[in-house]
Amino acid sequence: MKVYVSNYLSKSISIIDYETLTLEKEIKLDDNIYPHHFCIDKEKSKMYLPSSSNGILYVLDMKEEKIIDSSSIGGSLTQIAMFEEEVFIANEDSNSIYFMNKNTLDPIGIICVDDMPHGFCFDLPRKKLYVPCMDSITCIDIINKVIESKIDINFKAWHVQLDKYKSEIYVSTLDGKVVIIDEDTLVTKRVFDEFLLPVQISFNYKDKKVYVADLGYKNIKILDYSLGKYVGNIDIDGIPQGLEISPDEEKLFISDTQKNSVKVYDTSTNKLIKEIKVEKEPTTIICM
Template sequence: MKVYISNYLSKSISILSYPKFEVEKEIYLEEDIYPHHICVDEEKNLMYIPSSSNGILYILDLISNEIVESISIGGNLSQISLCNGELFISNEDSNSIYILDQKTLNPVGIIGVDEMPHGFDFNNIENKLYVPCVNSIICIDTLSKCIDRKKEIGFKAWHIKIDCKKSEIYTSTLDGKIVILDESKMKIIKVLEGFLLPVQVCFSYKDNKVYVADLGYKNISILDYDTGELLGCINIDGNPQGLEITKDEKLLIVSDTQKNAIKIYDTSNDELVKEIKVGKEPTTILCV
């Protein structure tokens, strides 16, 4: 497994080894490439980087460390993911999801959604893509490329994470709340409060915990998986933004945009294991 980090302000990609979490490689990108979100195809050794500054999608060869191709999409590009040989990219300016064929980079389709689709998450088993927008969550069928259903939630949805175990959707909002929906019915189950600016969410099923990165309070909230009650907080002493958990669920990885570091925590006791300096303003974390 490798850990990939996008460093927004230093315009670079850090690649960390696992399980030692040492910096194996630092790839510096071209002047106009500001990497916020990324996705990786390990088989092809390619990384896909949408640049929000100029609306261009860049393809980085992870062997040569060179940009091998680029395509102009336009607008404020945000999140990107691979699904069934297609690239899905959210565009906040045009309020849409762009779909490209991975091999040819030809357009497959454009799906109009509601205002400001920043992030999204896939249910690959059901072939569904869930997109948080201002005031709504939209479910897209990735096979038909059509909107399957939509739920207005009354909050400014921002980031989203699917809980595959319970078939629930956790949505962080700019209103300082986490909205939990039933995935099949798109019905609000619970609204969790007490946050200031929640960003990413991840689950430790092994330890029965939910982690929420709160950029406003500069900590990681630890919630009981069954009840949603607050169990405690991890004080980051910085600005937590990216959040990821290793596949064995033993380690929590946090990007600190203030200290320009990646911080590793043991999920059994939530104590700091290691801190690694990377580029400026690390945002997205990928464990592949």
């Protein structure tokens, strides 16, 4: 198993060995590629990198460590995810979600949403995609490529994460909140106000915790999953952005954009296990 990290300012990808927690290699990208987010087709050893600087989607051959394909989409590309033979990409400038054939990069379609769709999350069993915008949450049918439902909201939604057991959607907002929304009705169930600038959200079902990276307070907030309340935080002595929990839910990986490192914490104790230096401004982390 490997841990992959995108380094925005150094235009590189770090690869960390999961067992030893040591930096294995750095893959340098082209000068015009600023990787904020990415997704991986592990079977084909390909990484898909939307570059926010020039609106181009790049395909990295992870074995050869070189770009083998690209497609100009335009605008400010943010999050990307893969479903079967397609990739879905959020474009903040055109307020839309693009979907493309992952093998050929041929365009399949585009769905217009509301202002600034930055992140999104899949519910793969239901074949749905949830897209947060500045004043709404949109649910897209990913098979038929249509908007299934939408609600207007009074908070500035930014990132989302699906609770796979309770059919709830956790939304981090630019106005300092984490909001829980019922997936079936899209009705707001709970609002947490203990944040300043929450970003990524990650679930630890084993220990009944929900982790939220707070850029503003420079820590990781912890919510009690069972009780539904704020219970504490992890001070990381830096600026957290990306979060990834290991498949066994025993380790929490945090990208620190101030210290240019990935910090690994024991989820049972919240204690730091190791700090791994990477390149400049690490953002997204994927463990697989």
